[in-house]
Amino acid sequence: MTHAVLDDLKAQIAARRAVLVVGSGVSVAATNNSPASSWTGLLKHGVERCVELDGHLAGDWHERTLADVTSGRLDDLLAGASKVRRTLYRQNEWSRWLEDSIGTLKASRFELIDALGSLNAPILTTNYDDILERRLHRHAITWMDKADQIAFARVESCETVLHLHGFWRQPETVILDGGDYERILGAQLAQAGLRTLGEAWSLVFVGCGDGLADPNFEQFLDWMAVVLKGVRHRHFRLERKTDADHRQQWHNDRGHHVRVVTYGDAYDELPAFIESLRPSRAADIRPLALAPAASVPERVTQLARPVLSAGEYVRLQQKGREAVERLTALTHLLEWESICAHGNDLSQALEQDLYRVAITGRSRAGKSSLVNALVGRTICPVERVITTAIPIIIGPGENESATIKYQPNGRSPLHLDGPITADMLAPYADQRHNRDNEKRVDCIEVRLGHQVLDLGVEYVDIPGFDDPSGRIWSATQEVISKAHALVLVLDVSSYESGGFTIDKATREVLEQAHKRACPVLIVCNKADKLSKAEREEAKQYVLEALDHFGLRLPLVHGPFLMSTREALETRVRNEPLPIPFSNFEETLWKQLWNTESVGLRRLFRVFDALRVADEEVDALIAARQAKGSERERLRTAFARCQQDKSNILATSRHDAHALRQQTAELVESARSKHLRAIADHIASLPAEGEIPLVSETMQALQERLSTACRAIIENVTPSVIAQCESTEKAITRSLSLLREEVGLSAQAIQARATLGALRNWSETVGLPDTGDGERKLKRTAAGGTAGLAVFFALANPVGFLVAAGVGFGVSALVNFLTDRVGSHSALRARVEQHTNEAFTSFKQSVDAALEAFGRDLTSRVHQRMRPFLNDMERRLETIREPTADELRWHAEMHVTTAEALRILEGVLGSPRVASSASPPTAA
Numbered sequence: 015m016t017h018a019v020l021d022d023l024k025a026q027i028a029a030r031r032a033v034l035v036v037g038s039g040v041s042v043a044a045t046n047n048s049p050a051s052s053w054t055g056l057l058k059h060g061v062e063r064c065v066e067l068d069g070h071l072a073g074d075w076h077e078r079t080l081a082d083v084t085s086g087r088l089d090d091l092l093a094g095a096s097k098v099r100r101t102l103y104r105q106n107e108w109s110r111w112l113e114d115s116i117g118t119l120k121a122s123r124f125e126l127i128d129a130l131g132s133l134n135a136p137i138l139t140t141n142y143d144d145i146l147e148r149r150l151h152r153h154a155i156t157w158m159d160k161a162d163q164i165a166f167a168r169v170e171s172c173e174t175v176l177h178l179h180g181f182w183r184q185p186e187t188v189i190l191d192g193g194d195y196e197r198i199l200g201a202q203l204a205q206a207g208l209r210t211l212g213e214a215w216s217l218v219f220v221g222c223g224d225g226l227a228d229p230n231f232e233q234f235l236d237w238m239a240v241v242l243k244g245v246r247h248r249h250f251r252l253e254r255k256t257d258a259d260h261r262q263q264w265h266n267d268r269g270h271h272v273r274v275v276t277y278g279d280a281y282d283e284l285p286a287f288i289e290s291l292r293p294s295r296a297a298d299i300r301p302l303a304l305a306p307a308a309s310v311p312e313r314v315t316q317l318a319r320p321v322l323s324a325g326e327y328v329r330l331q332q333k334g335r336e337a338v339e340r341l342t343a344l345t346h347l348l349e350w351e352s353i354c355a356h357g358n359d360l361s362q363a364l365e366q367d368l369y370r371v372a373i374t375g376r377s378r379a380g381k382s383s384l385v386n387a388l389v390g391r392t393i394c395p396v397e398r399v400i401t402t403a404i405p406i407i408i409g410p411g412e413n414e415s416a417t418i419k420y421q422p423n424g425r426s427p428l429h430l431d432g433p434i435t436a437d438m439l440a441p442y443a444d445q446r447h448n449r450d451n452e453k454r455v456d457c458i459e460v461r462l463g464h465q466v467l468d469l470g471v472e473y474v475d476i477p478g479f480d481d482p483s484g485r486i487w488s489a490t491q492e493v494i495s496k497a498h499a500l501v502l503v504l505d506v507s508s509y510e511s512g513g514f515t516i517d518k519a520t521r522e523v524l525e526q527a528h529k530r531a532c533p534v535l536i537v538c539n540k541a542d543k544l545s546k547a548e549r550e551e552a553k554q555y556v557l558e559a560l561d562h563f564g565l566r567l568p569l570v571h572g573p574f575l576m577s578t579r580e581a582l583e584t585r586v587r588n589e590p591l592p593i594p595f596s597n598f599e600e601t602l603w604k605q606l607w608n609t610e611s612v613g614l615r616r617l618f619r620v621f622d623a624l625r626v627a628d629e630e631v632d633a634l635i636a637a638r639q640a641k642g643s644e645r646e647r648l649r650t651a652f653a654r655c656q657q658d659k660s661n662i663l664a665t666s667r668h669d670a671h672a673l674r675q676q677t678a679e680l681v682e683s684a685r686s687k688h689l690r691a692i693a694d695h696i697a698s699l700p701a702e703g704e705i706p707l708v709s710e711t712m713q714a715l716q717e718r719l720s721t722a723c724r725a726i727i728e729n730v731t732p733s734v735i736a737q738c739e740s741t742e743k744a745i746t747r748s749l750s751l752l753r754e755e756v757g758l759s760a761q762a763i764q765a766r767a768t769l770g771a772l773r774n775w776s777e778t779v780g781l782p783d784t785g786d787g788e789r790k791l792k793r794t795a796a797g798g799t800a801g802l803a804v805f806f807a808l809a810n811p812v813g814f815l816v817a818a819g820v821g822f823g824v825s826a827l828v829n830f831l832t833d834r835v836g837s838h839s840a841l842r843a844r845v846e847q848h849t850n851e852a853f854t855s856f857k858q859s860v861d862a863a864l865e866a867f868g869r870d871l872t873s874r875v876h877q878r879m880r881p882f883l884n885d886m887e888r889r890l891e892t893i894r895e896p897t898a899d900e901l902r903w904h905a906e907m908h909v910t911t912a913e914a915l916r917i918l919e920g921v922l923g924s925p926r927v928a929s930s931a932s933p934p935t936a937a
Contacts, residue, residue, distance in 0.1 A: 019273045023250050026216040027133055028293035033211055034130055036139040036146065039221025043281060044121040044145050051119055051143070053225070057083035057091070059115045060098035067105045088227060096191035109185040112142070116182040121145045129288035130220065136166065137175045138211070140225055142182045146175050156180055156187040157204040165413070167207035178208070179230070195229040205234075212238050212249070219251040219272070220288070226251075227264075239269035250275050252284065331470075334620050340906070341627060352630055352881035368409055368472045371602070372493050374523060375503035377478030380539035382406075383578035384503055385475040386436075387595065388602075389464055390585045394475045395436045395444045404455045405493050406443055409472035411461020418442050421454045434460055466603060479519050499605060500527050500534045506575070507540035509552040516559040524565045533605055537598060541575035549575045561717050574598040630882055633756040635901075637889040640756075645890065651755035652886055658748035659879045662741060663872060669737050670868030674861055677730050681857040684722040688853070689846055691718055696842045705835060708844045719849075723856060730860070734867060741871055745878045752886070 026032045041051040049055035061079050065071045075097075082094030102108045121127065130137065131150040139146060147154050155162035156177045166176045179198070180188035189198050198204060211217065212234065219226065226235065238249075249272045253261050262274040277287035342354075373381045382394035385408065394406050414432025416439060430438055441447045442455050467473070476493045494500065502523065508514045527534050536556060541549050556573050574594055581595035591599075640648050695715060699706070706714075835841045 019248070019250075020275060022248055023216075023218070023275055024291055024293075026248075026250075027135065027218075027291050030135070031215055032133070032218050033136045033138055033215045034133065035217050035219045035222065036130065036137055036141065037220065037222030037225045038141055039223055039281075040126055040130070040139075041119065041141050041143055041145055041221075043126050043221070043284070044123055044149075045119050046122050048119055050115040053091070054083060056115060056142075057095055057098060060102065060111060061094070063107070063111050063114075064098060064101040064105075067107060068101070071101070088224075092192045092195070096193065099191050099194075112182040112185055112188065116142045119143045119145060121149060124149055125285035126221075126288070129285040132289060132292055134172055135218075136172055138166075138178055138217075139175055140177075140179045140222070140228075140231075142177065142180055142188055144181070144183070150175075154181050154183070156184055157198060157201060158184070158187050160203055163203055163207050167210045178204070189230070192229075198230050199233065208234055209237065213247075216247070217249040219249070220284075222251065235265075235270045235272065236268060238271055243269070247271060248273055252277050252287070254281065255279055337624055338620065341624065350631075350634060350885050352634075352885045354881075368470050369498045370407075370472045370474055370496065371499045371501060372474045372476055372497035373501045373503060374476055374479060374490070374494055376505065376519070379478065379503040379505040380537075380578040381478070381503045382475050383582050384501065384537060384539070385473050387578055387581040387585055388466070388473060388599065389462060391434075391462075392436045392582070392586070393434060393439070393460055393462075395440045396579075404443060404448070404451055404477065405457045405490070406439065406460065406475040407457055407472055408460045408462060408467070408475070410467040410470070411463065413461070414463065415461050417459045419456045419459065421456045424454045424456075432462075434462070479523055494523060494526060495530075497532060500532055501537060501602070502534055503537045503539050503578070504556070504573070505540050506538040506549075506552045507543045509555070510544055510548055514552065514555070516556065516563075521563055521565065524560070524563075528565055535598065535602060535605070536573035537578070538573045538575040539578050541594075542577040542580060544575075561720065562713075574601075629750075629753045630885075633753040634885055634889050636756045637886055638892075640890075648756060649890060651752055652883070652890060655748050655752040655879075656883060658744070659875065659883070662744045662748070662879075663875050665744075666737070666741050666871050666875060667868065670864065670871065673730065673733050673737065674864045674868075676733070677726065677860055677864060678857060680726045680729060681853060681860070684726060685850070685853040688715070688719060688722060688849060691715060692842060692845050692849065696838055696845070699838060701838075705838065705841055707834060708841060708848070711841060711845050712848065715845075719852075726860070730864075734864075737871070741875065742878075745875060749879065749882060752882075 023032075038052050042048070045051045050059050058080065061076065061083060064079075065076050079094050079097045082090040082097070085091070099108070102111050127146060127149045130146075137146060137150075137152070144154055146152065152173055152175050154177055155166065155174045157163065157180070162174060163176065166174060177187070180194075182188065189195060222231075225231065249270075251261060251265070251272050251274050253274050253276060255276045255278065258274045258276045265272040265274070277284050373385050375381050382396045385394050385406070386392050386396065389408060393408060414434055416430040416432075416434045418428040418430070420427065439458055439460075442453060443458055448455065474493055474497065476490045479490050479494075500523070502520070504514075504516075504520070506514055524534065526532075538549075538552060538556065541552070544552060553573055553575055574597060576592060576594035576598065578595070580592055584591055637648055692711075692715065695711070835844055
């Protein structure tokens with residue numbers, strides 16, 4: 015074995031492009047050589063059972079059959095297996111025998127299984143037992159489960175173990191003799207799935223031994239030898255050093271694309287070797303600990319690294335929706351204001367649009383190629399003529415599919431099953447097949463299992479905004495107006511000939527993004543046709559043009575000069591990505607990951623809000639039963655919470671007023687500096703000669719003006735965010751303390767600890783590899799404070815502030831600043847006049863935005879605190895025992911919340927939480 019082969023194996027595992035193929039050797043090791051764990055041992059057990067059931071088989075039949083199953087020759091083994099199977103079927107003992115033999119296998123050594131599980135890879139096994147499932151908490155599927163088989167072939171999750179040769183609990187699926195192998199070889203779906211895995215993934219054979227020579231695998235390996243001839247694709251087989259040479263020779267003689275990797279001299283060295291294959295990044299993840307409250311012992315010791323598998327977002331959203339629907343139904347029965355408010359907020363949050371990234375630009379700029387490169391597939395049609403006629407929306411899905419949606423009063427939606435290709439969509443999306451959208455398609459929705467999309471993200475490939483069709487341009491504008499982020503693709507190939515420009519249509523798109531405070535990334539495509547110097551000049555030209563029109567503000571980063579076609583081709587070939595595209599993709603991911611409205615973050619907050627709702631029901635039920643001194647104690651706690659509300663409102667108003675004063679001072683300071691800059695600029699003009707136009711002078715000072723405005727907004731923005739967060743934390747802390755004072759159930763305490771452990775999950779989520787090494791993205795702020803209300807999570811508290819500066823550029827002033835003046839002093843007076851007007855307008859706009867922010871924040875304090883306080887006050891007014899229905903509904907809410915949290919843990923990690931007698935203080 016060479017270092018290159020071992021390095022390749024580690025690379026495939028790290029990139030999650032490996033599928034483990036587990037043979038009987040793993041079961042033998044796990045059960046400490048239990049006889050029924052190997053094929054030969056199982057068949058010997060079957061021979062003895064046959065003789066036990068029918069004494070006439072003792073003697074010659076017993077001796078001949080036992081000789082067959084112990085000969086070591088495959089033909090003899092299959093013949094012996096056929097005798098055993100026929101006899102057991104004849105005696106109607108087939109199912110019972112499988113249960114008494116394989117069903118009784120118990121693992122006593124877990125090192126090897128745990129090591130395999132640590133690789134977090136899909137597992138395919140030839141074993142009939144469920145040892146892997148029980149230890150790794152996965153569920154079994156077989157070659158006869160069609161839907162599950164398709165999902166496994168797409169490697170949509172690591173929650174299953176595919177039993178290629180059957181599962182003992184489903185006796186009809188077990189492959190034992192020659193007739194059974196004919197069944198599996200004739201099962202087209204099973205063979206297609208196996209071949210799909212072999213073509214697209216690296217198979218890692220563990221504990222397979224001579225099993226790879228069985229009729230099914232030998233035919234599969236021989237097929238791959240022909241189909242994959244001459245390609246670089248490898249499969250791997252783990253063996254002891256003493257067995258390595260003859261195993262490798264067997265594969266070489268048949269042309270198999272299998273490389274033998276040695277793990278040591280003895281079987282006991284295999285677990286440690288497999289552990290060494292784990293990606294090195296796993297060792298860099300520090301355990302995540304929950305800071306304990308003063309009165310509570312430490313509860314969380316470790317949090318596993320979260321894994322975002324394909325289709326995870328859709329499954330989690332569906333479970334969240336089910337939990338919220340259950341909560342809403344229960345709240346209508348309880349008729350409690352606070353719980354109803356939770357249900358309404360959560361329903362709204364779940365139905366919010368995914369974080370939508372629109373890929374826009376002129377026709378033939380390379381938009382579709384960029385989308386295809388991002389998803390790693392040719393989904394959007396790409397031709398040498400104008401292609402995209404209607405929006406193609408690509409988002410997360412549990413099952414790959416496409417839906418053709420028609421305009422109102424048109425046809426019913428058309429559903430297409432995956433795998434989805436550009437050829438399938440071309441009749442509806444391509445201008446050549448659907449000119450001027452004559453088929454009246456509204457949009458095409460594609461659902462894929464994809465790690466970035468599973469953050470709760472959609473990419474939208476839209477027609478060029480220069481499309482001559484009014485209907486198509488209208489649809490394009492609608493998508494742009496609703497996008498959360500824009501990627502503007504510019505074709506810079508004409509820069510060399512002087513034909514490249516930022517035209518009016520492009521400016522209008524950027525102006526619209528500017529008004530909505532929508533982040534923009536710019537891709538300068540086809541830059542491979544320019545020289546290095548020309549690329550730098552084109553980049554500088556784009557930046558200067560943005561400054562000239564006052565449109566730099568929404569730009570996140572860039573521009574990025576690249577070739578989208580080259581990026582797509584290298585990604586499809588699974589080669590290292592070009593650095594410009596890799597940098598763009600990482601910047602885009604960071605923009606997505608640091609956005610509170612990205613779908614997965616929103617779902618985390620939904621589940622946390624479910625936990626809060628459950629705590630409130632606990633508190634309200636307990637308050638209704640309180641008597642005597644206990645009731646007085648609760649009244650005191652209630653009064654303290656009301657006082658907290660008054661204090662929070664007073665603080666919010668004071669801080670908002672102070673922020674407005676601070677901003678006004680910043681504007682006046684910037685105004686003074688700019689007026690001095692005007693004086694210095696005019697003083698530097700030649701005393702003789704023609705006096706410049708007022709508009710020309712304003713234009714010369716534009717960059718300084720834009721910089722001053724951006725600096726004000728950037729200075730105020732952290733204060734706005736801090737005020738949001740401090741107000742929300744104060745609300746959460748006050749309500750949490752009141753619930754604790756009333757008393758929380760053991761489950762509510764456990765739920766708090768669980769959510770506390772998961773709170774910073776986003777800090778260690780690993781996003782996909784760009785091909786140039788791991789991209790581990792971290793938020794710059796705390797990982798989505800769990801106590802934040804759904805409103806604050808969905809709203810952008812600074813978006814309106816950025817929008818307040820819209821139009822404050824020369825482009826908004828030049829229309830009427832075209833007069834000539836007769837002297838330098840007159841020029842200075844006119845420029846100062848218009849500058850003062852612009853600063854005054856800017857100041858009023860920002861102040862109005864901050865005033866609205868303050869009102870909104872006050873309103874949210876009332877909305878967050880009033881419902882629970884009202885419900886608590888009513889509970890304290892009367893003493894009565896809860897009804898049987900209320901107790902039953904309460905128990906149902908506990909079950910709903912517990913189920914929801916288990917789902918969340920399964921996606922984001924599995925913290926080990928110890929129970930505690932006293933509740934932790936919520937963050």
